[in-house]
Amino acid sequence: MARKTTDQKGWLFVAPVVALVMFNAAIPLMTVVNYSVQETFGDNVFFWHGIGWFQDVLQSERFQAALGRQLLFTGIILAIEVPLGVAIALAMPRKGIWVSVCLVLMALPLLIPWNVVGAIWNIYALPDIGLFGRVINELGFDYNFTQSPFAAWFTLIVMDVWHWTSLVVLLAYAGLSSIPDAYYQAARIDGAKRWAVFRYIQLPKMRRVLTIAILLRFMDSFMIYTEPFVLTGGGPGNSTTFLSIDLVKIALGQFDLGPAAAMSLIYFLIILAFSWVFYTVMTRHEGN
């Protein structure tokens, strides 16, 4: 790490970024805060409502259920994507033409617009004319993601694994390719087992990229909206209504600005808290 000097002109360098992000973040955020403490009966007349909306949201079963589903979904996809991504990165070739081919093919799903991802999986998983749905039904399982909550969850999870595992693979692979060959030779001389090589050489070298990968996956899966909206529309029933879908229903569907704003802030704070804890734990040993 390059050493740093104390120099207040650093602010000059960050000024454009601060200005742009302020415009985009601070003004809308204040709008949300405004709505969250007021009640309106239309005509742009607002009344002070204090923390009432926050209490309503936190106590509503609807919010708790959506939060529960969200936590479960994020937990499952992190538990699958991170180990799978690392395993595939470990198995990938290190040199030669195949590296480029693998990387390009694997990155493909990452660059497909999210609603197209939903549309692709929709036609792929249809029980009658979709390859995925058809094969599962041929195997003797009764599978229809528009009717059974379990099938809907299963489809969403497979879709997310399909969509995002490559991000973990790319980052983990980049971490692995930074390990000098000398490390492996030293390990071989010492007679290290495969597991020991992974635990004491590869894993520590991947820690920083894995931090980025897990943080990005956590944030994005917690904010997931477009793919389930296109694929299941939050159903069947409310079984795949995650926080973002619920929020958009309340804010843009019912136009309940107060509760929607309060829910937005609670939602944002939850992500912030998780990310901060995670960021602190993962970077604790670095000691800048």
Added chain:
Amino acid sequence: MKAIRILAPTLYIIFLLLPIYWLLNMSFKTTNEILGGFSLWPREFTLANYAVIFTDATWYTGYLNSITYVALNTVISVAVALPAAYAFSRFRFLGDKHLFFWLLTNRMAPAAVFALPFFQLYSAVGLFDTHIAVALAHCLFNIPLAVWILEGFMSGIPRELDETAYVDGYSFPRFFTRIFMPTIASGIGVAAFFCFMFSWVELLLAKTLTSVEAKPIAATMTRTASTSGYELGLLAAAGALTIIPGAVVIWFVRNYIAKGFALGRV
């Protein structure tokens, strides 16, 4: 062991490509054939779906709109993130760590939270339904990411490089553009790739901030669901075409991705 090394990535890539194959398969079928039954490849091969997209202005302008705002966003994000990342990697200044985390928090803000306020804000400043509005809105999550990535790369470059350049009589702007930026070229490539990626795939904000003039292709696609039932063939063809710009970008940055991260914060 050797078998696993080949088998695992191969199986994974097949798993990734099957849905894309199915999309292509659908896009070469007529809607009647799609709804008529299950078939592994198109029986009546047709390019009609693609012909519709390339001749109907409401379709192809969608692509042009998307590419315009994504390009604008990538340029803006990387251009303002470069000096900021330099400051974070080289200087200690009042509130730097808090500022850095505050920037990152914006990457965590769900688009659903900001959809309505963004609509009001950009309408108020008269930018609603312009490409620049979407490009600026996407800066919300792309600038923090670009700063984060570039800061990692820059921290990997020893300070001696800066100092030697000053001794040699380089002014700061000349040093930054002639020496520093070429040194972290792969970092800039990786940052630009991620900005492109997250701006290209985002739909909620892009859809909220546009109506006609700057409507993204992904929003145009939702139209097929409402007019005359489900035009699956057309939807599949439009979807298949959205993969192409991404594939082209990956091809250009493929070497940077592996090498780039390795040089960076690893």
